[in-house]
Amino acid sequence: MLLPVESILAKALGQDATQLAAAEKRDLLARLLGRLAHEIRNPLSSLDIHVQLLEEDLTELTPQLREHLTPRLEIIHGELHRLKGIVERFLRLAGPSALDLEPVDTLNLVTHVCELMRPEAASRNIEVSADVEDSLPKVMADPIRLTQALLNLVINAMQAVERNGRIEVRAAATPGDAVSLTVRDSGQGIPPERLASIFDPYFTTKAEGSGLGLWIAQQIVTAHGGSLRAENAPGGGAMFIMLLPLKRSKSVEVGSKQ
Ligand SMILES: Nc1ncnc2c1ncn2[C@@H]1O[C@H](COP(=O)(O)OP(=O)(O)OP(=O)(O)O)[C@@H](O)[C@H]1O
Ligand SMILES: [Mg+2]
The missing domain is CATH 1.10.287 (Helix Hairpins)
Known part of the structure; x- marks a missing residue:
């Protein structure tokens, strides 16, 4: 809607x-x-x-x-x-407020977000797994906002799975000098015709949704000089891929023009 x-x-x-x-x-x-x-x-x-x-x-x-x-x-x-x-x-x-950047350990970030979601996931019989590649370099990021972005993705995953399923959060290095954070779920996936709209502000298919979760997540990731995209995973379910550059060419601000 x-x-x-x-x-x-x-x-x-x-x-x-x-x-x-x-x-x-x-x-x-x-x-x-x-x-x-x-x-x-x-x-x-x-x-x-x-x-x-x-x-x-x-x-x-x-x-x-x-x-x-x-x-x-x-x-x-x-x-x-x-x-x-x-x-x-x-x-x-x-507003044009700058990010509070510091070296962020992806293992801590992913573990923290998964721990936050585990009690709710357990009550719905959803298995939340974290898979972080060994010795990943730290990313320069605003830990509060990056947590918010990742959390929005995991909450969506949980809502998509509803009950009895899986959510995987992965962190890995990518060849292009970036770290990827991937949230994959065992839900219904995203109908192809909807893929183009889900990041739009106020786009929601949920009765109680604001439709701002993905938009906010994308704003945050873009402000870090990164990107966020959605795909349907090969085995079913949705997959959100966040790419965070390890080297920043210029400082970018949240809310600044993309
Ligand atoms: N993991 C997912 N699987 C399937 N569809 C998804 C998934 N994540 C998001 N979507 C789709 O994208 C829409 C927009 O997501 P977004 O997080 O922006 O808003 P919302 O979840 O509907 O509302 P809010 O985040 O405010 O609770 C969702 O309503 C849903 O249709
Ligand atoms: Mg949401």
């Missing part, structure tokens, strides 16, 4: 956004999201300040009233904090 992002963009642009190249659309959407997050941040800060002022005012009330009102204000405070976190996350993704 494709939500009418085209028509929203068309209204915003005053032209038929379907004419825009996919990369241009992604770039535009990233900027729109960033702008929205920015606009929401200011009233959120002002709300936060006023909640703090209210908390100070509480000291002047009777103990009974204070006891009654404190938990409510705490909830408001907590939810505001959560909203701020969400907005910051969008700003980090959409």
